Amino acid sequence: MTLIHLAIFLPVLAAIVIAVIYRYVKDVHLGWFVLPIPTVIVAYLFSLVPSIANNQVFHHTLNLMPRIGLNFDVYIDGLGLLFAILISGIGALVVLYSIGYLSKDEKLGNFYVYLLIFMTAMLGVVLSDNILMLYFFWELTSISSFLLIAFWFTKDKSVYGAQKSMLITFFGGFMMLGGFIVLYLITGKFSIREMIANVDLITASPLAPLAAVLVLLGAFTKSAQFPFYIWLPDAMEAPTPVSAYLHSATMVKTGLYLVARFTPVFAFSELWVWLILITGLVTLCWASFNAVKQDDLKGVLAFSTVSQLGMIMSLLGVGALAVSSGANEQIFTVAVVAAVFHIINHATFKGALFMIAGIIDHETGTRSMGKLGGLLVLMPISFTMTLITALSMAGIPPFNGFLSKELFLEAMFEISNANFSALADWSILFPVLAILGSIFTFVYSIKLIHGIFFGDRTHDTPKEPHEAPALLLISPIILTLLVVIFGLFPNILSGTIIDPAAMSILGTDTALNTEISHWHGFNNPALWATVAIVVIGTALYIFRASWMFIYDYHKEQFTLNHLYDQGLIYSQLGSAKATDSVMTGFLRDYMVYIFGFFVVIGIVTTFYTGLPITFDDFADVGIQDIALVIIMLVSLAVIMMTRSRMVSIIMLGAIGFAMALFFAFFRAPDLALTQLAIETVTTTLFLVCFYHLPKKSKHEESMQFKFTNFIVSVGVGAIVILFGLSAYSNRLFESISQFHIDHVYDLAAGGNMVNVILVDFRGYDTLFETLVFGIAGIGIYALMKAKVSRKDDDNEEHA
Amino acid sequence: MKSTLKRAGYSKVQRQMNDVFIHFTSKVIFLIILLFSINLFMAGHYTPGGGFVGGLLAASAIILLLIAFDYETVRKMIPVNFHFIITLGLTLAIVAPTLLFFFGTPFFTHQHTYINVPVFGEVAVHTAMLFDAGVFLTVSGTALMIVTLVGGTDE
Numbered sequence: 001m002t003l004i005h006l007a008i009f010l011p012v013l014a015a016i017v018i019a020v021i022y023r024y025v026k027d028v029h030l031g032w033f034v035l036p037i038p039t040v041i042v043a044y045l046f047s048l049v050p051s052i053a054n055n056q057v058f059h060h061t062l063n064l065m066p067r068i069g070l071n072f073d074v075y076i077d078g079l080g081l082l083f084a085i086l087i088s089g090i091g092a093l094v095v096l097y098s099i100g101y102l103s104k105d106e107k108l109g110n111f112y113v114y115l116l117i118f119m120t121a122m123l124g125v126v127l128s129d130n131i132l133m134l135y136f137f138w139e140l141t142s143i144s145s146f147l148l149i150a151f152w153f154t155k156d157k158s159v160y161g162a163q164k165s166m167l168i169t170f171f172g173g174f175m176m177l178g179g180f181i182v183l184y185l186i187t188g189k190f191s192i193r194e195m196i197a198n199v200d201l202i203t204a205s206p207l208a209p210l211a212a213v214l215v216l217l218g219a220f221t222k223s224a225q226f227p228f229y230i231w232l233p234d235a236m237e238a239p240t241p242v243s244a245y246l247h248s249a250t251m252v253k254t255g256l257y258l259v260a261r262f263t264p265v266f267a268f269s270e271l272w273v274w275l276i277l278i279t280g281l282v283t284l285c286w287a288s289f290n291a292v293k294q295d296d297l298k299g300v301l302a303f304s305t306v307s308q309l310g311m312i313m314s315l316l317g318v319g320a321l322a323v324s325s326g327a328n329e330q331i332f333t334v335a336v337v338a339a340v341f342h343i344i345n346h347a348t349f350k351g352a353l354f355m356i357a358g359i360i361d362h363e364t365g366t367r368s369m370g371k372l373g374g375l376l377v378l379m380p381i382s383f384t385m386t387l388i389t390a391l392s393m394a395g396i397p398p399f400n401g402f403l404s405k406e407l408f409l410e411a412m413f414e415i416s417n418a419n420f421s422a423l424a425d426w427s428i429l430f431p432v433l434a435i436l437g438s439i440f441t442f443v444y445s446i447k448l449i450h451g452i453f454f455g456d457r458t459h460d461t462p463k464e465p466h467e468a469p470a471l472l473l474i475s476p477i478i479l480t481l482l483v484v485i486f487g488l489f490p491n492i493l494s495g496t497i498i499d500p501a502a503m504s505i506l507g508t509d510t511a512l513n514t515e516i517s518h519w520h521g522f523n524n525p526a527l528w529a530t531v532a533i534v535v536i537g538t539a540l541y542i543f544r545a546s547w548m549f550i551y552d553y554h555k556e557q558f559t560l561n562h563l564y565d566q567g568l569i570y571s572q573l574g575s576a577k578a579t580d581s582v583m584t585g586f587l588r589d590y591m592v593y594i595f596g597f598f599v600v601i602g603i604v605t606t607f608y609t610g611l612p613i614t615f616d617d618f619a620d621v622g623i624q625d626i627a628l629v630i631i632m633l634v635s636l637a638v639i640m641m642t643r644s645r646m647v648s649i650i651m652l653g654a655i656g657f658a659m660a661l662f663f664a665f666f667r668a669p670d671l672a673l674t675q676l677a678i679e680t681v682t683t684t685l686f687l688v689c690f691y692h693l694p695k696k697s698k699h700e701e702s703m704q705f706k707f708t709n710f711i712v713s714v715g716v717g718a719i720v721i722l723f724g725l726s727a728y729s730n731r732l733f734e735s736i737s738q739f740h741i742d743h744v745y746d747l748a749a750g751g752n753m754v755n756v757i758l759v760d761f762r763g764y765d766t767l768f769e770t771l772v773f774g775i776a777g778i779g780i781y782a783l784m785k786a787k788v789s790r791k792d793d794d795n796e797e798h799a
Numbered sequence: 800m801k802s803t804l805k806r807a808g809y810s811k812v813q814r815q816m817n818d819v820f821i822h823f824t825s826k827v828i829f830l831i832i833l834l835f836s837i838n839l840f841m842a843g844h845y846t847p848g849g850g851f852v853g854g855l856l857a858a859s860a861i862i863l864l865l866i867a868f869d870y871e872t873v874r875k876m877i878p879v880n881f882h883f884i885i886t887l888g889l890t891l892a893i894v895a896p897t898l899l900f901f902f903g904t905p906f907f908t909h910q911h912t913y914i915n916v917p918v919f920g921e922v923a924v925h926t927a928m929l930f931d932a933g934v935f936l937t938v939s940g941t942a943l944m945i946v947t948l949v950g951g952t953d954e
Contacts, residue, residue, distance in 0.1 A: 063905035669847040673839070677855035681942050684862050688950035749911045749923060751845030758849060759927040759934075763896060763907040767930075770892045770937045774885050777941030781882075784948045 002060045004074050007041050008123045015116035022109030030108040031099035038091035038119060045085050052081050053496045055509065059129070059193075069190045075129035078500025082340065083126035083250075083257055085497070086347050090249040091119055093475040097355055098241035100471030101362060111151060111239070118144035118246065125254050130190050131180045138176070138218070141254060142169040145246050149238040161234035164564065168221050168231045176218025176258075182211035183265075196264045196507060203268050212272045215262055223255025225313060226283040229306040230560045236298040240358030243298060248305045248354055249347040256309065256343065259316050264507035267320040277317030281433040283310025288440035292447065292544075293551040297357045297367040300444055301350065304393065307437060308346050311408060314434075315339035318411050319505060334414070336502045337494075337514050338407030344493065345400040345486065349389040352479035353448070356386050359472050360452065365462030369447075374457035379467050383453045385480045392483050394445035394537070395438060395530060400486035402530075403516055409434060409526040435529055442537030443544075450541075490516035592712055599715035602723070611722055614729040624665060631658045645690070653683040670754040825867035832860035840935055844923070850931035854938030861939075862946055870947060881944040888936030895929035 014037045022030055048058070058076040065071070076084075095115070102108060121144055124137030142165075150162035184190060186205045187198045195202065202208050219225075224232040235247050246252070259276060266272040284307045291303030318335035359382055360375070361367045376383050392399030395406070412434040416427040467473075486493060494514040502512055520527065540547070556562055582593070635651040635658070642648055656679035663672035740753050740761065750756035758766050833856075840853030864873050896907045904910070909927040916922050 062900060066905055670849070670852070673847055674852045674855070677852050677859060680859045681855055681862065681946070684859070684866070685946055685949060688946060692949065748909065748927070749844075749925065750927075752843060752847060752849070754847070755843040755849040755931075756927075758851070759844075759931050760907070760909050763909075763927075763930065766934060767892055767896065767907075770934050771889065773941050774889050774937050777885055777944050780945050781948060 002062075002074070003044070004058065004060055004076065004127070005062055005072065007044055008074070008120060008127060010041060011037055011116040011119035011123070015113045015120075018112050018116065019109060022112075026104075029099050029104055030112055031095055031102075034112045034116065035092065035095045035099070037116065038088045038095060041119075041123070042085060042088035042092055045081060045088060048076065048081060049085075049496055052076065052078055052500050055500070055503075055511070064133075069130075070132050071130055072133050073129040073191060074127050075193060076127060077504040078497070078502070079257070079260055079340075079504040080126045082343070082497055082501040083253070084123055086253075086344070087119065087122045087126065087250050090245060090347055090351055091115075093351070093478060094241045094245040094249075097244070097358070097472060097475040098239070100469060101241055101358055102239060107151075111148075114144050114147045114151070115242075115245075118148065118251070122250055122254070126257055129192050131183070131192060132190055134192075135173070135177050135180060138222075138254065139170070139173050141251050142166060142173060142222075145169070145235070145251055148242045148246060149235050151239055151242065152237070155237065157234075158237040161231075161237040165231040165235045167568075168228055172218045172221025172228065175214045175221075179211045179214030179216075179218065182207050182214065186211070192261060192265070199265060199268070202265060208266070208269060209271050212266045212269050213275070215258065215266070216272070216275055219255035219258040220279060221255070222258070223252050223309045223313065224283075224306045225255070225279050225310060226286055227560050229283060229287060230564055232306055233294075233299055233302040236296070236302050240298070240354060240361065243301075244351050244354035244358070248301065248350040252305065252309060253312075253343060253347075256312050256316065256339075259313065260339070260505045263316065263320050263505050273317055273320045275317075276320065277314050277430075280310045280312070280314025280317055281430065281437070283307060284314065284437035285310075285433050285440070288437045288444065291444040292440055293548070294444075295369050297360065297369060297372075297448075297452075298354070300369070300448060301353055301357055304441070304444060305346075305350060307441060308342070308350065308393075311434075311437065312339050312342050312346070315342065315408055315411060316505070318415055321415070332411070332414075333502065333506060333512060334407055335411035336505050337498055337512070337516075338404050338411055340498045340501045340505070341400075341407065341490070341493070341516070342404035344497070345392070345404050345483070348479045348482045348486065349392045349399075349401055352385060352389045352476040352483065353393070355472075355476040355479070356382050356389070359468040359476070360465075362472065363463065363468055364465040366460070369451045371458055371460035372452045373455040374453070375465055376453040378465050379453075381467055381473055381477075385476050386449055386453065388480050389476075389483055390445040390448050392487065394442045395533065397518060398487050399483050400490065401483075403487065403490050403518065405438065406520075406526045406530060407516075409438070409529045410520075410524070413525045413529075431525075431529070435533060438529075438533045439537045439540065442533050443541050446537065446541045447544075588709075592708065595712050595716045599712060599719060602715075602719035606719075606722070611726045612730060613722070613725045617728070622665075625662075628658050628661055628665075643696070645693070645696075649683060649686045652686070653679055656682070670752070821867050825863050829860050829864050832856055832863065836860065840931065843931060844925060844927065850934030851938055854935040855942060857935070858939040858942035858946075861943055865946070865950070870950070881940045881947070884936050884940030885944065888933045888938075888940055890933070892930055892933030892937065895926060895933060898929075899926060 014034065018030065018033065021033070025033070051058075058074070060074045062072040062074070095112075098111070098115075102111065118141060121137045121140035125134055125141060128134045128137060146162050146166040149165055150158050152158045153162075180190075183195060183202070186207055187195050187201050189195055189198065202211075221228040232247060232252065236243055238247070287303045287307035287310060291300050291307060294300040294303060315335045316339050318332055319339060321332050321335075357367065360372065360379075363379070364372065364375075366372065388399060392401035395402050409431070412431045416429075416431050494516050499512045499514055502514070503509070632655050635654040639648050639651045642651070656675065660672045660675035660679065663669075663675055740757060744750055744753045744756050748756045748760040750760070836853045836856035839848030839856060840850055841848075843849030843853065861873065861877065864876065868876075896909075899906060899908060899910065902908075902910050909925060909930070911923060911925040911927070913921050913923055
């Protein structure tokens with residue numbers, strides 16, 4: 001347990017505190033209590049920057065289950081640190097912003113608890129070296145994202161968006177787990193660093209492409225790449241601080257992180273490179289093209305986020321070429337530097353833009369572009385910030401977006417010049433797609449500025465617009481200042497943060513000494529590309545009325561959303577049908593299914609493998625055993641004969657107590673004790689069930705029904721006895737009891753082996769059994785309560 | 800409990816329920832069972848017993864009271880919410896093994912030591928005990944909740 005482990009878990013510990021205190025905090029906004037946490041973490045992380053810049057890495061381990069390799073290994077290198085700083089830094093700004101954004105009437109306790117859980121999950125994802133822990137935190141981010149999107153859960157659209165994001169990201173996460181397992185099968189390691197060290201094994205393995213595709217599915221769903229991007233626009237139903245934080249600055253970048261982290265592992269594979277490159281470029285173009293037609297302010301930003309993520313993804317693809325081909329290394333390291341730089345830049349300008357969108361929503365009451373206009377005079381500060389950040393997004397100098405976009409265009413030109421066997425004839429496509437995407441990026445950026453702040457005031461807004469209070473403005477102002485500072489002085493980042501991160505992606509130790517400059521001379525094609533983008537983009541924006549009709553050709557039934565909705569509807573119908581066909585509502589039918597299946601499987605197994613039974617090692621049967629068996633048989637017979645429920649229950653109890661006596665005779669006092677206690681409680685439970693039981697029917701069951709039940713029950717009895725005997729006769733493994741007997745005192749300092757196994761040796765089992773017990777209790781509670789409330793509904797209907 | 804049986808048509812039972820003998824003896828036996836269950840729980844690490852059995856016995860002690868009296872009376876005697884007991888138990892069960900990180904050992908590697916307590920002499924102190932207490936509380940809370948719910952007295 002080191003400081004960095006504590007830093008990762010600090011938010012979740014704070015979440016527990018918040019969950020307790022939020023009822024008592026009424027006068028002060030809860031956010032003020034949350035704000036110090038990300039601030040402390042980001043301060044701590046900044047203290048690590050100098051060491052990381054000197055090529056140092058930190059590696060701390062916390063043993064969870066060392067035997068199976070599940071340890072919480074924290075590994076901090078440039079890449080992890082960059083993301084961690086983004087997470088906690090933007091987190092602090094977002095919490096500050098949310099204090100102004102969410103009023104005290106909202107369920108702030110829920111909001112901050114989810115947000116803090118998310119912070120821990122994100123820090124865990126980017127700082128874990130162990131892929132199992134990575135997966136755990138990865139899914140935790142999906143869960144907290146789901147909860148935050150559904151924050152206003154009374155709105156149908158929120159619930160729809162939350163479900164969509166959950167289904168898609170969980171699908172990807174699950175695929176990724178499969179990829180991780182394949183990687184484990186190849187290397188036998190759960191640690192990413194050890195995988196990189198054993199990369200020859202992966203290169204040689206025929207399973208590697210499978211692992212690559214599965215891991216990429218995880219990355220693409222999370223980072224909203226084509227065709228999985230459809231969840232992100234619907235996730236915009238979340239409160240705006242959440243959109244700014246999760247769905248633009250941090251969570252959607254975990255896919256990029258994953259790709260970057262696994263670049264040294266998979267870069268040898270052409271499949272990996274081309275999948276990333278092409279998916280990234282297609283996403284860039286498609287999403288920026290679609291962003292132009294959006295009317296919802298946050299919709300524009302959502303599609304814009306998708307397209308920017310595609311752009312970074314494609315850069316990582318080019319970067320992977322550097323690792324795999326080895327040739328033209330200088331060219332491709334530029335791509336990695338651009339990717340890292342753009343991750344930072346995108347977080348700053350898109351975070352600010354989302355916050356401004358929230359401000360506009362907050363102050364005017366609408367996010368519809370059609371209803372907004374002419375706010376320049378009324379909201380001058382917001383306008384200035386939008387101008388700077390949107391121009392940065394469009395790639396206009398001197399802001400930081402220009403620098404990374406130019407690096408991006410350069411990389412795309414270089415790759416078209418470089419000669420690759422696979423796609424040599426098509427390589428001209430890369431710069432073309434890149435420029436196309438950038439043109440539409442320019443168009444929607446200008447549309448944002450012009451549509452909101454210029455033109456005539458529409459007076460359609462539900463609220464009378466005015467400038468936002470200072471509390472809402474601080475966070476976007478800080479981000480906007482960063483946009484300007486990084487734009488003017490990019491090299492304060494290059495040596496300290498970008499280079500270490502790029503080096504960990506490339507997997508090298510040689511310093512890169514990146515210098516980012518604004519001016520590369522007239523010979524640079526990227527310069528002319530930028531000029532072309534601005535000229536064509538402006539022209540397209542001015543004449544938008546004459547070409548916007550092409551969006552009408554994109555009919556509803558051809559969209560991915562339509563496919564998703566239909567898939568959801570039909571899978572629900574299908575599963576309902578399948579369930580209805582077997583679920584009759586009678587417990588006895590289910591028993592027949594379960595036991596019948598057991599009998600069939602038992603018979604098939606016996607048929608194929610045989611059941612060798614020896615009678616050598618059996619104990620003598622004493623008079624007391626015979627007496628007990630007779631008691632049990634008589635009780636059983638009575639249960640089957642009697643028509644009184646009371647008698648049945650008492651006889652069932654008798655069987656249970658006879659069983660307990662059996663345990664006692666066979667010197668298993670723990671079992672006997674437990675059996676007695678359980679029998680007592682269940683008998684009481686049966687008694688109280690009386691009230692709920694239906695009236696006994698006089699109906700006689702058919703012979704066929706009775707016969708089936710007879711066959712199944714005799715089959716189950718016979719098979720259990722045979723299996724028991726066979727298991728006793730054959731020992732495939734050395735029994736573990738001797739280990740327990742030997743070590744019950746020296747390892748666990750206990751005397752009672754059974755209990756030591758329960759709480760210590762196999763404590764995990766007990767932990768989860770306890771959990772199951774609790775869940776079962778809560779489930780029964782919900783069932784009983786649901787029944788009661790349905791009764792109430794019926795009564796209302798009748799009345 | 801009583802009302803349940805009455806609704807089920809066991810009117811004769813009701814007369815028995817007002818029996819002062821049952822009321823009195825159940826209170827005494829309740830105490831004995833509860834003490835025994837605590838004994839089982841405490842001694843579990845060395846002799847038969849443990850959190851699960853202890854919890855079940857504690858639950859059955861309270862169920863005895865429920866049979867002798869009715870839900871409302873028992874509620875007044877033991878004013879604790881069963882949900883709270885379950886939550887507390889689950890929290891203990893997960894917190895106890897997590898705290899072991901502070902000893903620098905893996906999850907679920909329990910620690911123990913011996914301390915001298917006046918009257919009792921040398922006593923073993925286990926972190927496993929905390930975990931077992933979680934099991935105890937969850938089991939007893941769940942058993943009680945199910946019985947009272949199914950008994951329909953919680954409505």
